[in-house]
Amino acid sequence: MQCLDKTFTFTYDAGGINESISVSVAIPNLAPVSELVGRIMTTQKLPPYVEKGLHTQLDEFLNFETNLFYDERADAALHKLTDANIVIEEVADKWAGVYTQEHGAYTKPNSITNEDLFAEVYHNLIHSPALDTLLNLEHTYAVTVGDVIRERDKALSALEDR
DSSP, rough: OOEEEEEEEEEEESSSSSEEEEEEEEESSSSSSHHHHHHHHHHHHHHGHHHHHHHHHHHHHHHHHHHHHHHHHHHHHHHHHHHHHHHHHHHHHHHHHHHHHHHHTTTTOSSSOHHHHHHHHHHHHTTSSTTTHHHHHHHHHHHHHHHHHHHHHHHHHHHHHO
């Protein structure tokens, strides 16, 4: 992002004499105002009693200049849009596509696959209180099916022996 350097001038009373300092400040400034005040106080060797006034004036200056900076950039972007031969429908379609793609990255899929469905049902089954009952039933059925198969094998071997 582009930054502008603006000159901030601070005037304070130093025992009946008006002192003035000028400091170059980057706009927009991402550093906290208290950080900048500390730096200015240290580099300019200002007396401690001016810190509150410096903080107030620097905060007002940064807010005003930052708003002015963003307003100018917004006006330039709007002029660029209105002066250029841009088809609004194309821009709207492009933004709609980008929004849909970005939104889709953070939403659940609408269609559930068989694998997802199986995983969810299996998870619910494993963590349900009926698991013991179902395992006992499955064991009973397995023993019963084993008995039926053994009976069938005996019947087949008896038929083959005849």
